[in-house]
Amino acid sequence: MTTRRDAVHDTLRQSEGFRSAQDVYAEMRQHGAKIGLTTVYRALQALADGGHVDVLRTDDGESVYRACETGEHHHHLVCRRCGRTVEVAGPAVERWAETVGTEHGFTEITHTVEVFGTCSSCSRTPRPA
Amino acid sequence: MTTRRDAVHDTLRQSEGFRSAQDVYAEMRQHGAKIGLTTVYRALQALADGGHVDVLRTDDGESVYRACETGEHHHHLVCRRCGRTVEVAGPAVERWAETVGTEHGFTEITHTVEVFGTCSSCSRTPRPA
DNA sequence: TGCAAAATGAAAATGGTTGTCAAAGTCGAC
């Protein structure tokens, strides 16, 4: 039975950027969904395990999720103001990580790369505080 | 008065890899230091703010700290088994992040890049579980 | 239809981190 999981997935898909589990939960409830917080967490985890959504950690340690368009390995360019996210590929980075790891005798190399910035529409609006 | 902060910094310096606040606290107590957990957190934060130590988040959301050898911008190659860490520079990555951000109209670009792998000595020992 | 296995969710537990606040330490002025 995956109806709940699909509901979570759908909610995520409607979002431009990364959303926290609590966000997703709040939004689903707002839209009248009868779902528990526990289930949202479980669904999110399952989706992440299955590679259907990407996860990353905010600076304050919260996990945030996003339904990405491609199943391929990619990275994110995230607006630090509005959260809008662009998926980007970076073959150069992949190679670099691999090389750097190998040079130091490391194997089974993985990497995390995220790019943050202020997107064009946000940089037009006055700065907060 | 920075004796406590220095003590924390020293403890960190004696470590090969990233250590959590709780780790540092435990170790300091073990060595007979009279210090409170709160103070360790505060010292770590102050050091991080001042750029004297690097911070990153583990997969389970814990903040881990490391006294790095250089104040320059750099990244880390971390052994996922033993935690040993090598500081690496990646001019190519810096440029790539900048380019990718700019191409999409983003400004004030920053990035996080960490590389994980299994170091040579760990890959010689049998795998856990 | 019946029933065992899986899913659900409310509430409690967990655990890293932060806030509170009174006690202790620091330092300059006298």
Place this chain on the structure above:
DNA sequence: GTCGACTTTGACAACCATTTTCATTTTGCA
């Protein structure tokens, strides 16, 4: 050397995202 303002400390409580527990509901399937 002593007094008092200011800072630092740390025990403890508060926070809060996440996980666990466990009783109930739902589902899959014979």
